[in-house]
Amino acid sequence: MNVQVIDGANGFVGSHLIGALLARGDEVIALARASVEVVRRRVADALRCLGFDESPVDRLRVRRLALDEPDLGLPVAEVFAEPCTYWHTAALVTFFPRREVELLNVNVAGSANALATYERHARPGSRYVYIGTAYQCGLDTGGPVPEDWPASDSPDRFRNFYEYSKREAEIALARSRSVGEGTVLTARLGVVVGHSCTGRALTDYGLYDFLRVMAFFARRNPGERVRLPCHPDANLHLTPIDTTVSRLLSIAAADLDRPIFHVVNGQTVPVRDLFEVLNxxxxxxxxxxxxxxxxxxxxxxxxxxxxxxxxxxATYFRHRYDFAWRDLAAPPAVTAEVLDRLISWYVREGLPE
Incomplete structure (x- = not known):
């Protein structure tokens, strides 16, 4: 079995992916800026979240990652000693302004450096999995958005600079030698949320940032009524972390003839339904x-x-999004019951005091 090399190891998706791989017995090398202790703690939490015993974390090899250094600052002879699947999950996720330079440095230049390091040192038989976002489509919502390599567009055609940076990273990847050789898979994620069975979420990003803001005002002004601008058919492509990881593992084992996958559900969550549960x-x-x-x-x-x-x-409520997707180990839809579980867990356990 190939070694699994995963950067961004202390992130939400990266830590849960590592947990699932360890639980099935794979050899995993985790790459992160964070310390060994932080990474192991995050992966142990992810193992528990996924319903596994946390003892496999003892087998995890953790190495320091620096996206801006030559060869990522890695001991490349060790990391690439055998054929591997290299997962590039490391990214800066922020929708706030005045972070443009940092987003370009991490999500574009850092991704290019990760790929270049892989291309220089990976053994024959390796493959590269890039974790992107389905929302790299920007404001082009005349969907369904195809599973194709994107074309360049100006930053003002995106809801935020994060989306633009992820589009630029994909464009650079599309031109790479590895794509030409057919050793690359791109997995575009939807809105990743907590565990479908427990609701547990080890993140404050995306949907949870919105929930945190709403809870802040609700607690200080109970009973208030708030209108938010929404497309009449606004929808969210919520993908629980457990089904997201399962789908990623299936994709990584798939044929490489069609290298881009939208890791979304066929059935979306109407924003109206989200508001009803929050209310x-x-x-x-x-x-x-x-x-x-x-x-x-x-x-x-x-x-x-x-x-x-x-x-x-909330800008994501102002559009309707439809993405082409394939029924490859298709995850179950986020039903009303699952949505209630996700929201209720975060209200009870995830919100700051």
């Missing part, structure tokens, strides 16, 4: 509103403040 668990009433409705009745002061605080994540 049931928090003392606040969230209401989807069209831009025309808001223009007719402008925000009151409280609504304006909430929308300002939530604007970086």
């Amino acid at each position: 049931a668990w928090l003392p606040i009433e969230l209401i989807p509103a069209t831009p025309e409705q808001i223009e007719d009745v402008p925000f009151n002061r409280f609504e304006a403040v909430v929308n300002m605080r939530a604007k970086y994540t």
Whole structure:
């Protein structure tokens, strides 16, 4: 069995992927900026979250990663001693402004350095798996978005610079020698959330950033009513971490003739349904509103403040997204029951005091 090399090892997806690989008996080398202790703790938490015993973490080899150094600062003779599957999960995820240079350095230049290091040192029989985002489609939502390599577009055609940086990284990857040789897979993720059976989530990104903002205002102003701008058919491609990891493992073992996969569910979650569940668990009433409705009745002061605080994540409510996807080890849809479990766990266990 090939060695599994995973960068971004202390991230949400990376740590759970490592946990699943260790649990099935694979040899794993974890690469991260964080210390060995931090990585092992994150992976142990991920193993527990996935329902596994945490003892396999003792077998984990952890090596320091530096995306801006030659050969990533790695002991390449050790890391690439055998054929491997190299998983590039490391990324900077932020929707906030004034982080453009950092996003380019990590998500574009850092990804190019990871690929170049792999191409220089990986043994024959290796493959490279790039973890991207389905939302690299930007504002082009005349979908379904195809599983094809993207074309260049200007930054103003994206909801945030994070999306643009992930698009640029894919464009660079498409031009690589490894793509020409057929040894690359690109897995574009949806909105990754907690475990489908328990609701447990070891992250504060994405949906959970929005939940945290809503809970902050709900606790301080219980009973308030808030409208948020939404597309009439706004939807979310929520993918629980357990089914996301299972799908990634299936994709990594697939044929390489079609190298791009959207790791999403065929059935999406309407934003209206999300608001209903949130309204049931928090003392606040969230209401989807069209831009025309808001223009007719402008925000009151409280609504304006909430929308300002939530604007970086709530922008995803203003569009409908459809992605081409293949029924390859298809994960189950996020049902109403699963959605309630995800929200209720975070309200009870994940929110700051």
